[in-house]
Amino acid sequence: MQETSASSQLSLTNNSFQGSIPHELSRLSRLRFISLKYNKFNGVIPANISRCSKLEELHLSHNEVGGSIPKEIGFLSKLTSVELDYNKLTHGIPPFLGNITSMEVFSVSGNPFGGSIPETLGHWKSLKEIYCDGCNLSRTIPRSLYNLSLLTNITLADNQLTGSLPPAVVAMLPHIVFFQLRDNQLTGSLPSWISNCSRLRGLEIDGNKFSGKLEINFVKLRDIYVLILGNNNFGSKEDDEMKFIDSLKNCTRLEVLYLGDCMFQGLLPRSIGNLSDQLRYLSLAGNQLYGSLPRSIGNLVSLTKLSLRENQFTGNIPSTIGDLQKLEVVYLYKNRLLGMIPGVMGNLSSLISLDLSSNMLQGVIPSSLGNCHRLLELYLNDDKLNGKIPRTLLQLSSLSIKLDLSHNNLFGLLPPEVTELNMLSVLDLSENNLSGNIPNSLSGCVSLSSLSLKGNLFQGMIPATLISLKALPELDVSHNNLSGQIPKYLERLQYLNLSYNNFEGEIPMSGLFANAKTFSVLGNSRLCGGIVELGLPKCKEAKKQTKKFHLYVIIILIACKLFSVIFLSYVWCQKNRKSQLSQSSTRERFMKVSYSQLLKATDGFSNANLIGKGAFSSFYKGILGDDDDKFVAVKVLHLKKRGAEIRGSVKHGRLYDIEISYALDYIHNHCILVVIHGDLKPSNILFDDDMVANVRDFGLSRFLGTTSNQNNSTEIRGTIGYAAPEYGLGNEMTSSGDVYSYGILLLEMMTGKTPTDNIFNESLNLHKLASMALPDHVTDVIDVKILNIYQEDLCKKRKQM
Incomplete structure (x- = not known):
């Protein structure tokens, strides 16, 4: 690396250079400016850089340089600016740096130096800016620093500095603009000489142990826009303790005022409303303030964050809060606020976080909160709210962090609109008086990581649909009236x-x-x-049998309730069906037919009339007699197949020409030998021209109580989805199995879903879906087409009346 005669500057800022800083830099003796900022240099600062005797600015910040600052740097007598921040420098800030009396800017923030601030830095009479935050410094701040009259910026934050600020002896820091001492261990009172720092724009002393009465008069600090004094021990228990608020009215550029987490007490002055109309952030949180919130707070029209949490405020929330249209965060929790939540809170359309918890608020949750379409989190817990949960609140799909309504007196059902909270992470409705079933619509809250419904009056079973909450790790439903079995998916x-x-x-x-x-x-x-x-x-094993019986009962009950709906629709839909069949027509339908008639009707059972073929039978179409309208379907059993003799053991008419339930009743209770169909499903039900259902295909059937033609225990009985669950375990066929299949068939008719639909799995099936709808949500699972037909026919019926 060679120096050119015209070159006095070297800038390699913001690249990806690695390795050690080249020692060859020392050959560039005419250099006045070196910047290697924002690279990946490591190693140490080369000592021979002192050969660049004309060097005025050395910028090595944001690298990975380690070790100590070499003593040779002290020989660079013309240095005015040193920027070494955010490296890995250790072994303290060396005192020999005080010999560089030309220093104007010294920035070493973000290095793990350790040690103390050298007293010799007070020799830098030309110093304007010093940045030593986050350097693990300890002990006291040298008093000599306060006498550097040209200083504008002091940043010593985030260290372990101790001691107190000196009282005014002479004019202290007359040109100071930014004074940052936050997050140290400084003690004592805040000296009054700060009141004379008329150029001050930012004062940050939070996170220390300052105490006593705040004696600063802010009248002269007209340019200050950041005032962060919180997280200290300020407080005197004097009546006029908060009077300093009055002097802040002259600070017309103030944007941030943090007085939180101290020991201030007393009334909040009305003059709080006289603060700058530029104020964006106001915090008085974590103090001992009491009395009502001043209505004048509504004057702070630029506020985006208001935190008055953890005080002793009483009275109502002033309605003027609705005037703060730019509010994004409101924290009023852990006070003693009374009355109702103002409906004008719904005017805060920019709100993203609202916490009114742990007060004594009463009345209903205003539905107007549903207008806060940017709301990410809402805390109304630990109050005395009552009434129902507003549906509009649950339609805030923006809620993604937490909705906490716990520990109130809310009652009624959990509205189905809860399904719209599909981005919500935490939902807590515990310790209220909510009742009814846990709604299936909760399954829409697919982002939940925690759900608490404990301490309510919920009843019924845990919905099987909650299986869709794949991200949910925590569920608390304790202290309710829930029943049924524990779902395995939990x-x-x-x-x-x-x-x-x-x-x-x-x-x-x-x-x-x-x-x-x-x-x-x-x-x-x-x-x-x-x-x-x-x-x-x-x-006990007996309990399993009881459980199975209960399952059949549930299926029959739901089927009956659902069937009553479709039956009304079905009756009104039949335009051409006669109101009552005559005896002659009934006898005609139950007529006996000879083999020769069937042979003639099917043209000798020709292949041209073959309309279907199964494992145990074939089906032929034909026309009986001379009337062209007597179409029939003839089933020919394969006698060599198992179960083929069933057809000949029952009367033809009773088997094929009555409705499904009557057919089952007949073969189960009125035949000489009880017949088990074994494969009842939609494809085995045929309808004639009068829409009368006929049961067919007895190929898998058997006689109950006989040993003939019984299925092998290794064979699958019936059709998946319709066969009784015990058949899959090898249990014998029973009439209860037919009832189960009939129930599934009815549920399929009502819901429009097959038992093998993709939505079903090992934890959710068709009869569970239906049983969860009992007793109050039956229409939620009925096929919407059926409901539409019912409504249309009902309207037509009313018009005819």
Whole structure:
């Protein structure tokens, strides 16, 4: 690297240079300016850089240079600016630097120096700016620094400095603009000489141990725009303690005022409303202020953040808060505020965080909060709110952090609009009086990481649809009236509390349920099984049979309730059907047909009339007699196949020409031998011209109580989705299995969903989906086409009346 005769500057700023700083720099003896900022240089500062005797500015900040500052730097007598910040320099700030009396800017922030600030830095009479924040410095600030009359910027923040600021002896720091001492361990009072620093624009002393009465008069500090005094021990218990607020009215450029987390006490003066109309941030949080919030606070029209949390404020929230249209954050929690939440809070359309928790607020949650379409988090917990949860609140899809309405007196159902909170992470509705079933619509809250419904009046089962909450690790539904079995899919959670409900049946043993520390089932007397640590009785086999019976009962009940809806629709839809069949027509439909008639009708069972073929039978179309309108379907059993004799054991008419439920009743209860169909499903139901259902295909059927033609235990019986669950375990076919299949068939008709629909899995099936809708949400699962037909026909019926 060679020096050119015209070159006095070297700038390699903002590149990706690596390795050590070249020693060859020392050959560039005419250099006045060196900048290697924002690279990846490491190693140490080369000592021979002192050969650049004309050097005035040395900028090496934002690299990875380590070691100590070489003593040879002290020989660069013309240095005015040294920037070494954000490196890895150690071994303290060396005292020999005080010999460079030409120093104007010294910046070494973000280095792990350690040690103390050398007293010799007071020799820098020309010093204007010093930045030593985050350098692990300790001990006191040299008093000599306060006598440097040209100083404009002092930043000594984020160290372990101790001691106090000196009292006024002579004019202290007359030109100071930014004075930053935050996050140290400084003590004593804030000296009054700061009141004379008329050029001061930023004062940051938060995070220390300053105490006593705040004696500063801010009248002369007209240019100050950042005043951060919080997180100290200010406070005197004198009546006029907050009077300094009055003098702040002259600070017309003030944008940030942080007086929080101190020991201020007394009334908040009305003069708070006289602060700068440029004020964006106001915090008086964490003090001992009391009395009502002044209505004048509505004058601070530029506020974006207002924090008055953790005081002793009483009275109502002033309605003038609705005038602060730019508010983004409002923290009023942990006070003693009374009355209702003002409806004008809904005017704060820029609001992203609202916390009114832990007060004594009453009344209902204003629905106007639904206008805050940017709201990310809302805390209304630990108040005395009542009424129902507003639907508009749950339609705030912007809520993504937390919605906390816990520990109030809210009642009623959880509205289905909760499904629109699809970005929400935490939902806490615990300790209220909410009732009804846990809605299936909660499954729409797919981003939940925590859900608490404990301490309410919820009943019914945990919805199987909650399986869709893939991101949910924590669920608490304790202290409710929930019942039913524990869904197996809950085993994937990390924490689960089901205590003090009415759950029953066997506790799973895998996943979360394998560790007694991750879940609780206390206060559920009808639970059994589970891991040994729970100390619960073993589950009895008889209970499984009872559970199976209950399953059939649920299916029959839901089917009956749903069928009543479709039946009304079906009756009104039949325009051409006669109101009542005559006896003659009934006898005609139950007529006996000879083999020769069937042979003639099907043209000798020709292939031209073959309309279907199964494992146990074939189907032919034909025309009986001379009337062209007597179309029939003829089933020919394969007699060599298992179950083929069933067809000949029952009366033809009773089997094929009555409705489905009557057909099952007949073969189960009125035949000489009880017949089990074994494969009841939609494809085995045919409708004639009068829309009368006919049961067909008895190829898998068998006689109950006989040993003939019984299926091999290794064979799958029936059709997946329609076959009773016990058939999959090899159990014998029973009439209950036909009832189960009939129930699934009815549910398919009502819901428009097949039992093998893609939405179903091992934890959710068709009959569970339907049973969860009982008793108040039946229409939620009915196929919308059926409801539409019902409504249309109902309207037509009313017009005809």
